[in-house]
Amino acid sequence: MKIKCPMCKKTTTWEENPNRPFCSERCKLLDLGKWVFEEYKIPGEKAEEEKEEEKDSD
Numbered sequence: 001m002k003i004k005c006p007m008c009k010k011t012t013t014w015e016e017n018p019n020r021p022f023c024s025e026r027c028k029l030l031d032l033g034k035w036v037f038e039e040y041k042i043p044g045e046k047a048e049e050e051k052e053e054e055k056d057s058d
C-alpha cells in the first residue's frame, strides 16, 4: 500500500515503514515540532479599535 507523506507529499509505503504515515523520521519530527510550535504560539488579540471619525456639528 502506497501513501503520501502528509509532510512532504512524497510517495512512501505504509508497510515496513516505522515512520508512517510519514516517509521518514525527519518528516515525523517536523510534524511533531510543528505541533509543539503551535502550542507555543499565543493568540494575539487585536488591541486596536476602529476609530470613528469625529464630525464637527455646527
Ligand SMILES: [Zn+2]
Pocket (backbone or CB within 6 Å): 005, 006, 007, 008, 009, 010, 022, 023, 024, 027
Ligand atoms: Zn516526508
